Amino acid sequence: MHIIDRRLNPSGKSLANRQRFMRRAKSLIRKAVHESTASRSIKDADEAGDVSLPAQDMHEPSFHGSATGGIRDHLLPGNKQYMEGDTIPRPPGGAGSAGAAGSPDGDGQDNFRFALSHNEFVELFLEDLELPDLAKRRVVDTESLSWERAGYSVSGSPANLALNRTVRNSLSRRIALHRPKTEELKALREQIRALAEGDPRRDELEEELDRKLRRTTLIPYIDPIDVRYRRFEANPKPVARAVMFCLMDVSGSMTEHMKDLAKRFYVLLYIFLRRKYERVEIVFIRHTHKASEVDEDKFFHSPETGGTVVSTALEEMRRVVTERFSPDAWNIYAAQASDGDNTASDNERTADLLTNCILPICQYYAYLEVGRDSEQFPPGFARRDSDLWQTYDNVCRPGAPMAMRKANHRRDIYPVFRELFARKQAPAAAEAA
Amino acid sequence: MNYINPNAVRPLFEGADWEFSTVQRAYDAIEGIALGELGLDIYPNQIDVIGTEQMLDAYSSIGMPLFYKHWSFGKHFARNEAMYRAGMQGLAYEIVINSNPCISYIMEENTATMQTLVIAHAAFGHNHFFKNNYLLKQWTDADSILDYLEFAKGYIAQCEEKYGETAVERLIDAAHALMSHGVHRYPRRRPADLRSEELRARERREHEERVFNDLWRTVPQKDGGKPDNSAEERRRALLQLPQENVLYLLEKIAPRLQPWQREVLRIVRNIAQYFYPQSQTKMMNEGCATYVHYRIMNRLHQKGLLTDGAMVEFLRSHTNVVFQPDFDDPRYSGINPYALGFAMMQDIERICTEPTAEDQQWFPAIAGSGDVMAVLRDCWANYRDESFILQFLSPRLIRHLGLFHVLDDANEPNLRVEAIHDERGYRKIRRALARQYDIAWTLPDIQVVDVNLETDRQLILHHRALNRVLLEERDARLVLQHLADLWGYDVLMREIDPATGSVLKEHAASSRPGIVHPNTN
Numbered sequence: 001m002h003i004i005d006r007r008l009n010p011s012g013k014s015l016a017n018r019q020r021f022m023r024r025a026k027s028l029i030r031k032a033v034h035e036s037t038a039s040r041s042i043k044d045a046d047e048a049g050d051v052s053l054p055a056q057d058m059h060e061p062s063f064h065g066s067a068t069g070g071i072r073d074h075l076l077p078g079n080k081q082y083m084e085g086d087t088i089p090r091p092p093g094g095a096g097s098a099g100a101a102g103s104p105d106g107d108g109q110d111n112f113r114f115a116l117s118h119n120e121f122v123e124l125f126l127e128d129l130e131l132p133d134l135a136k137r138r139v140v141d142t143e144s145l146s147w148e149r150a151g152y153s154v155s156g157s158p159a160n161l162a163l164n165r166t167v168r169n170s171l172s173r174r175i176a177l178h179r180p181k182t183e184e185l186k187a188l189r190e191q192i193r194a195l196a197e198g199d200p201r202r203d204e205l206e207e208e209l210d211r212k213l214r215r216t217t218l219i220p221y222i223d224p225i226d227v228r229y230r231r232f233e234a235n236p237k238p239v240a241r242a243v244m245f246c247l248m249d250v251s252g253s254m255t256e257h258m259k260d261l262a263k264r265f266y267v268l269l270y271i272f273l274r275r276k277y278e279r280v281e282i283v284f285i286r287h288t289h290k291a292s293e294v295d296e297d298k299f300f301h302s303p304e305t306g307g308t309v310v311s312t313a314l315e316e317m318r319r320v321v322t323e324r325f326s327p328d329a330w331n332i333y334a335a336q337a338s339d340g341d342n343t344a345s346d347n348e349r350t351a352d353l354l355t356n357c358i359l360p361i362c363q364y365y366a367y368l369e370v371g372r373d374s375e376q377f378p379p380g381f382a383r384r385d386s387d388l389w390q391t392y393d394n395v396c397r398p399g400a401p402m403a404m405r406k407a408n409h410r411r412d413i414y415p416v417f418r419e420l421f422a423r424k425q426a427p428a429a430a431e432a433a
Numbered sequence: 434m435n436y437i438n439p440n441a442v443r444p445l446f447e448g449a450d451w452e453f454s455t456v457q458r459a460y461d462a463i464e465g466i467a468l469g470e471l472g473l474d475i476y477p478n479q480i481d482v483i484g485t486e487q488m489l490d491a492y493s494s495i496g497m498p499l500f501y502k503h504w505s506f507g508k509h510f511a512r513n514e515a516m517y518r519a520g521m522q523g524l525a526y527e528i529v530i531n532s533n534p535c536i537s538y539i540m541e542e543n544t545a546t547m548q549t550l551v552i553a554h555a556a557f558g559h560n561h562f563f564k565n566n567y568l569l570k571q572w573t574d575a576d577s578i579l580d581y582l583e584f585a586k587g588y589i590a591q592c593e594e595k596y597g598e599t600a601v602e603r604l605i606d607a608a609h610a611l612m613s614h615g616v617h618r619y620p621r622r623r624p625a626d627l628r629s630e631e632l633r634a635r636e637r638r639e640h641e642e643r644v645f646n647d648l649w650r651t652v653p654q655k656d657g658g659k660p661d662n663s664a665e666e667r668r669r670a671l672l673q674l675p676q677e678n679v680l681y682l683l684e685k686i687a688p689r690l691q692p693w694q695r696e697v698l699r700i701v702r703n704i705a706q707y708f709y710p711q712s713q714t715k716m717m718n719e720g721c722a723t724y725v726h727y728r729i730m731n732r733l734h735q736k737g738l739l740t741d742g743a744m745v746e747f748l749r750s751h752t753n754v755v756f757q758p759d760f761d762d763p764r765y766s767g768i769n770p771y772a773l774g775f776a777m778m779q780d781i782e783r784i785c786t787e788p789t790a791e792d793q794q795w796f797p798a799i800a801g802s803g804d805v806m807a808v809l810r811d812c813w814a815n816y817r818d819e820s821f822i823l824q825f826l827s828p829r830l831i832r833h834l835g836l837f838h839v840l841d842d843a844n845e846p847n848l849r850v851e852a853i854h855d856e857r858g859y860r861k862i863r864r865a866l867a868r869q870y871d872i873a874w875t876l877p878d879i880q881v882v883d884v885n886l887e888t889d890r891q892l893i894l895h896h897r898a899l900n901r902v903l904l905e906e907r908d909a910r911l912v913l914q915h916l917a918d919l920w921g922y923d924v925l926m927r928e929i930d931p932a933t934g935s936v937l938k939e940h941a942a943s944s945r946p947g948i949v950h951p952n953t954n
Contacts, residue, residue, distance in 0.1 A: 001460055001478045001556075002534075003453055006487060007541055013490045014510045020602070021507030060505055061610050061911035063877050063896075063904055070902030072841040075866045077768060078759025079835040079853055087847040088839065 022120070025058055029116070033124045122275055145234040156229025169226035179219040180212040188212070242331040242363075243281040244273055245317050248299065249338035251288040251308040254370075261370040262337035263300055264413045269335055270296075272421065283320055287313035289343075293320060310342045310388060314353040327361040334358065335366040335420075340386025347391045354395050364401050366420045367392055371408040442737040449544035456480065456539075459549040463557060466732050471725065472806050473561040476535040476575065480556060483538050488525070489514055491538060495708070496528045498536065499582050501589040501700070503605050529555035531563040531711070533575040546743040550750065553729040558722025565814045566717070568710035571620070578707060585700040592693050603948055604694055607915035608680065608701035614879055615680030615702040616709040618872070668886060675880040675895075678702070679916065682881050688890065689921035689950050698919075713872050716818040720774015723755060724809070727775070757834065773834075777821070780830045781808060791828060818870035826866065828859045838865045843901075877904055879926075890922040897931045903938055904928065910940055917942035918949045 022029065082088070116124070152162055188209050195202040246269065248262050273280045284299035285291055288306030291313040317334065325332060342350065359365060369389055385393070389404070396402045405416045445462055446455045460480070467473045483491070493510035494500035526547055530536040537555040539548055563569055593601045608615070669675070676682045680702040684695045711718070730747050733739045739747070757772035758764040781799070784792045785808055788800035799808050812821060831854045838852040838861060852858035852865070868874050878897045885891040894916075896904060909926070917924040921944050928938040944950070 001457075001464075001480065003456055003460075003480045003482065005453070006481045006538075007484045009483075009487065013487070014493055014507060016502045017493065017504065017507030017510060019507070020502060020504035020598070021511060024504045024602075025508075058508055059908075059911075060606075061908040061915075062613050063611075063879055063909060063912050064613075065877055065902045066905040069843045070898070071843070071900040072902065073851075073865050073868065074839040074841060074848075075768070075836060075862065075869055076760035076839060077757055077834045077836055078761065078765075079837040080759075080761075082837055082850045082853055084850055084853050084855070084858060086850040088850065089847055090841075 021058075028058070030124050033116070033121060122271075145236055147232040148235055150231050150233040152228040153231040154225075154228065156231065160230045160232070162228045162230045165228040166222065166226050169228065170222045173223060173226060174219065174221070177219050178215075179221075180216055185209070185212060185216070241281075241329060242333060243283060243325045244269070245283045245285060245320070245332070245334040246270075246299065247291075247313045247317065247334060247336040247338075248284075248286045249288075249308060249310070249313075249336075249341075250286045250304050251341070252305045253308060253341045254339050258339050258370040261407055261410065261413060262368070264410065265337055265368055265370075265407070265417060266300070266335070268414065268417045269421075272417075281325070283317075285313055285316050285320070287316070291316040308338075308341050308343055309346045310338065311346050311350045311353055314350065314358055318353070318357050321361060331363045332361050333364050333366075334362055335368065337368045337370060338388055339371070340369045340388040342387045342391070344387065347387055350388070351391045351395055354392070359395070359400055359402060362401055364403070367402065367404045368416065368420070369404070369406045371406060444740045444743070445549065445733070445738050446545040446743070447740055449546070451543075451545035451548055453482075455545055456482075456548055456552070459545075460552055460556070462733060462736075462738050463549070463553050463729055466729050467553070467557040467561075467725065470732065471728060472810065473557055473725070474564060475557060475560040476533045476564050478556045478560065479534045479536045480552065481536060481538050482541055484541050485517075488528070488538065488540055489517065491528050492525075496530065497582055498530065498579070499586055501586045501605075502593075503609075504602065505606075505609065527551040527555045529559045530578075531559075531569065531573060531575055532578050535560040535563060535575075544746065546739075546746045547750065549733070549739070549743075550726055550730060550747055553726035554722045557729070558725035559718060561725065562714070562718045562721045562813055565810070566710070566714055566817075567815055568714055568817050572710045573707050581703065585704070588700065589697060592697065596693065600949075601697070603918075604697055605701065607919050607949060608698050610912045610915040611679050611683075611919075612701055612705045613876060615678060615698075615705045617678050617681070617706065618709075669883065672884060674884070675882045677878070677880045679879070679881060679894075680705070683916075683919050686884075687920050690919070694949070710817075713817045713819070713870075716770040716774045716870060717813065717816065717821050718774075719771045720778050721809075721813050723751075723771050723775040724778040727751060759835070776830055776834070777825055778809060778812075780827050781805070781812070781825060784827065789829070795827060796825075819867045819872075822870060823863060823867040826863045828854075831859055831862055836862050836866065838862050874899065877902075892916070892920050892922065892924045894924065894926040896926060896928045898928045898937055899931065901930055901932075901937065906940075910942070913940050913942040914945070917944045920944065921950050 152165055188205060192202060192205050192209065195205070246266050248266065250259065254262070270282065273282060282296070284294050284296060286294055286299060286304070287308075287310070288304060289309045289312065290306070293316060294302070313336070321327065321332065354365075369386065389406075392402070392404055396404055403420055405419060407413050407416045445459050460478075467475075489510060491498065492513050493506045500506065526540060526543055528538045530538075535556065537551070537560075539551050539555075543551060563575065569575075589601060589605075672686055673682070680698050683690070684698045684702065687695075690698070730739065730744070730751075734741075734744045755769070755772045755775045757769045757776075782805045784796050784800050785802050785805045788796075792800045802808060812825065816824065834854075836854055837850055838858070840849045840851045842849075852861035854862070878899060880895055880897075881892060882895050883893040885893070898904075913924055913926055923944065924942045926940045927936050928940075929935070930937050
């Protein structure tokens with residue numbers, strides 16, 4: 001008999017099968033991921049997790065008898081009351097007592113939960129999304145230098161001293177120039193000490209020692225010509241610097257439902273940017289009748305209320321841009337969420353600001369209008385567009401870097417988000433390929 | 434050597450921890466009992482210690498240590514893993530492979546008691562059954578299965594490289610759908626080789642010479658002879674029709690398959706054939722292993738090699754395994770093969786040692802014979818589930834289990850109790866229960882009956898719908914589609930009532946271009 005310890009064998013033998021399964025189920029898994037984002041709370045939208053796949057879509061068929069019809073025999077244990085010839089009313093559901101015949105393949109038809117790793121989840125979640133036209137803008141001062149090793153040099157700062165190389169040089173020089181070694185000198189001294197005073201050989205040896213000591217001082221242990229420094233070369237790296245402005249209306253007209261929708265939208269945006277673009281700056285601006293730049297925590301969590309003047313948010317954005325993000329050096333994006341209400345007198349000013357100040361400096365401006373969940377209009381009755389929607393609709397001419405969408409329900413958020421940030425060139429590229 | 438009293442027997446282990454020397458000691462002790470006292474005959478053993486993930490791996494590839502790659506195994510892995518992680522399903526303590534040497538996987542998480550139990554169960558119980566049962570001997574080649582799987586894995590990986598993963602995947606999908614109908618149920622007649630053919634021809638000639646009588650020449654012949662259906666007959670004989678092994682037929686005569694595709698079908702078919710006897714002997718196999726481990730563990734305890742604590746742990750686990758809930762219990766999900774097998778074997782032990790008058794009447798051959806193991810070894814060697822029940826299910830056990838037979842006729846408004854555990858019912862119940870384990874009754878009887886060679890090469894299948902139980906329609910259509918893809922032309926399946934010969938239902942499928950066969954049509 002052999003006992004073999006296989007615990008240390010490489011695990012993940014089924015990885016290839018898992019990948020095959022994922023590839024096959026990709027469309028299903030993608031759908032499940034998208035659906036799962038609708039039901040998740042805001043906080044764990046970024047978490048990995050289980051998705052539920054409908055079992056029959058990954059079905060492996062086989063010939064087997066149907067569960068109903070025909071004549072069937074059931075052999076059951078645990079008879080307590082029945083006598084031969086008794087009749088039993090057919091239990092609901094058709095197939096024999098207690099479903100004894102079951103389906104012979106043994107697998108139920110329930111959905112089964114499929115655990116995705118964090119990366120698999122996010123990968124599918126953010127698949128095919130990107131910021132449009134990133135780095136299309138001329139990026140003047142946005143080159144960062146990355147330093148890369150490039151051999152050795154004879155000059156440099158002490159911090160970059162290449163110790164190994166220096167000692168190697170010194171060693172070869174010392175060998176070449178016959179610099180006496182410490183051991184040699186020590187041995188010589190021992191020899192001298194061993195000889196009696198006045199021995200003729202002693203003088204000879206002392207002379208030799210002197211000569212060697214002189215040589216030692218003449219040939220230094222480390223000479224400046226030995227010293228080497230690690231050399232670095234600076235490689236300029238173009239960096240797309242980008243900033244995303246998140247503008248959110250938090251005025252009194254926004255119901256909790258609307259705020260929830262808007263927050264969901266920004267959470268998605270936030271996750272997306274953090275995942276895909278490490279270097280994107282995010283500026284949070286919220287507004288009522290006045291606007292202010294806030295931090296992330298306040299933006300998502302702090303309550304505030306008041307009237308609605310949309311132009312204040314745009315003003316604030318313009319202020320931040322002039323102060324910190326010069327349009328020459330930055331790609332600027334903005335996403336605005338609102339219920340579409342605006343003080344009537346402000347519409348003109350908003351349109352003016354947007355057309356003349358904001359859009360010219362923006363790569364992309366996305367507007368999301370959140371609506372009430374209950375707003376169901378009978379067919380044929382178009383819902384009147386909101387003030388802001390009408391205003392923006394005029395601004396949003398073809399060619400303008402702007403997109404507008406509406407969302408009324410949680411489940412709309414993710415599709416709308418995808419529409420706004422879908423990879424624009426993808427279909428064309430796919431056709432070309 | 435520092436033990437003081439050489440007669441004092443020390444237990445094999447104390448506590449739950451084990452190491453390799455513990456396993457070795459337990460194995461040696463068990464081997465002594467199994468080979469010496471029970472007279473088992475086994476393949477050499479190999480015991481592999483594995484972890485959870487490896488066990489899940491083994492699960493997903495139907496217990497085999499190596500297997501070709503296919504998405505469905507990934508699916509099973511994902512499902513098992515999810516169930517396991519959610520705590521909905523425990524893992525088996527062991528997996529045993531019918532090969533020579535017999536490989537048993539044991540989990541590292543098991544306690545020392547469980548390892549002992551598992552070795553007794555798998556490495557001796559199952560192992561003995563694998564080596565001795567006639568069905569397994571007839572259909573599986575334990576010496577070469579692992580080599581064959583190695584070959585299959587390599588071959589399919591090569592095909593994937595050469596023809597693309599998608600092409601191979603589609604082919605295997607189709608083959609898997611037909612896997613249950615890719616086995617030979619009976620040994621085929623091998624085509625005779627030249628020498629024996631010659632021998633037979635000579636014998637026939639000699640026979641003719643011996644019985645030659647010139648008078649026969651003068652007997653007037655009937656006009657015309659038989660009606661001329663010989664063309665059809667010849668075609669069917671040539672194609673070996675009717676044929677119930679659908680995969681075999683496709684491999685041999687499907688017109689448009691590439692050689693590598695035929696080889697892949699052959700691999701799937703051979704693996705199905707390997708598992709075919711195991712599905713017919715599941716109840717006996719588990720019963721055998723359970724009976725063996727029960728005997729061995731009790732004997733170890735008797736000898737003082739197991740502590741009382743370990744024995745209680747074992748009994749707890751054993752009781753769970755052989756638990757049979759009643760039909761009205763929410764936990765009921767069919768008859769537990771472990772429970773039935775173990776109960777029948779214990780019953781045989783009782784009949785051999787303490788027979789009642791009833792047993793004398795029912796089992797005159799074994800009642801009171803005394804030698805339990807000889808009788809059981811004979812059962813294990815020469816029966817399968819169906820014949821074993823038919824032969825050995827005793828009235829006492831029927832009473833004990835409270836078995837009853839319910840007839841469910843879809844044409845009747847109510848179910849009817851046909852038989853219960855009484856004098857009139859025993860034989861009926863025994864026959865009916867045996868039938869549930871008869872693969873001919875449980876698997877639909879599907880045969881390829883004809884190929885329309887002259888016209889459109891349509892493949893015609895018949896399903897003889899036993900008791901008018903039709904095929905599950907959605908699945909049947911899907912499988913038929915796979916079949917049509919493999920065949921390359923149209924496929925027609927008739928479901929036939931064997932009682933009247935009338936056609937109950939028809940399904941048809943046409944080959945989709947570009948699935949198995951390239952688009953050039």
